[in-house]
Amino acid sequence: MKAPLPSNEEARLKALREYKILDTDPEQAFDDLTRLASQICETPIAVVSLVDSDRQWFKSKLGLDASETSRDVAFCAHTILQSDLFVVPDAQQDMRFSDNPLVTSGPQIRFYAGAPLLTSEDVAVGSLCAIDYVPRNLTPQQQEALEILGRQVVTQLKLRRNIAELEATLRQRQETEQALRASQEQYRSLLDLSSETIAVHVAGKLEYINAAGARLFGAVTPDQLIGKQLLDFVHPDSRAAVATRQNQVQVNQAIAINQEKLIRLDSQVIDVEMTEVPIIHSGQPATQVMIRDITALKQMKEAMLRATVAELAKQELEKEIIGRRQLEESLKEQ
Known part of the structure; x- marks a missing residue:
């Protein structure tokens, strides 16, 4: 049945x-x-x-x-x-x-x-x-x-x-981690090839900096800078402002582009533009800093300003000389 x-x-x-x-x-x-x-x-x-x-x-x-x-x-x-x-x-x-x-x-x-x-x-x-x-x-x-x-x-x-x-679940996690590592490696390769300085710090301690950053600070390799405090490379005149911005980034506040002074390993002072954004690095909150060296640009602008001031002074002097000559000739005719 x-x-x-x-x-x-x-x-x-x-x-x-x-x-x-x-x-x-x-x-x-x-x-x-x-x-x-x-x-x-x-x-x-x-x-x-x-x-x-x-x-x-x-x-x-x-x-x-x-x-x-x-x-x-x-x-x-x-x-x-x-x-x-x-x-x-x-x-x-x-x-x-x-x-x-x-x-x-x-x-x-x-x-x-x-x-x-x-x-x-x-x-x-x-x-x-x-x-x-x-x-x-x-x-x-x-x-x-x-x-x-x-x-x-x-x-x-x-x-x-x-x-x-x-x-x-473990296979899926491994595949996700593998894809994430590949993505991170690709992203890091792009950062390493960037002509601009890109660094990552956690609570001010440098965890990553690309080759351009090493050159900017006068280091032979990025490894010379890893583990150091970012504020150690900031000029005393800019240190308070940079420290304040570090705290703002940690609470996800937006940071505009700022001009600051940094100090290289050879003690040379350079002018830079800095942009900071909050990110996650190795599973913890961090800050990515983009730095552009504007020393040459600033020096060029200062030189142009000096040249402009000198040209204006020259023009004023020439006007004054011409005015005096005209006055002298007028007096002679009288």
Whole structure:
């Protein structure tokens, strides 16, 4: 007799497939429980059966060659309708199974006992069953042991799923971290190639500076500057303003471009434009500083200003000389 479908069949199949265990290779944890069931129940056959939509598939089996059978003839299709142990003492004498091909021909099942594999939501995804070729029954102790082993099968299913989910999460995290590292390396390559100075500091301590920054401060390599305090390179006239801006950036305040004076390693004073923005560096709040050397530009502007002032002074002097000459000539004519 074909077993009816459980009332929760849709939810049951969904729960089964969430374990992602169908058609997987044998695993020692399940094989150990199957062997224990066979030994405790003293049966030649024991199986961990998972009931799919149209078949029962054996995750673990002892004493059987088949890896699956049709659900229509599966004893376990009846077991999943129960919440307790399902026992058939003699299948030939049970009208539900007397004409079942598994009884009338190979493997000629006579005795069957199955513990439903119930999830935490009381959904039966399969059974742990003990099978014999002769009619018989189980002692109360054997029945209890089979139910306990059935619960252990469910525990293994959950453990297996949790491990798979954890491994998937770890793989995803590793892929994300790898992509992030690649992105960071690409970004750092762009920073290293920049002609402008770009530095990163955490609470004022330099964590990164590009090659252009090393040249700006008179260092041979950026490593000479890593770990030093940015304020150590700021001219005393600019130190208070720069320190104030560092505090503002730490609370995510916008900072406009500012002109300051810095001191190189060779003690040369340079004029720069500085822009600071808050960022996250190595998982902690930091500040990215962009510095442009305007010393030459400022010197050129100052030289142009001096030249302009000198030209204006020259023009005024020439006007004054011309005026005096005109006055002298006017006096002579009188």
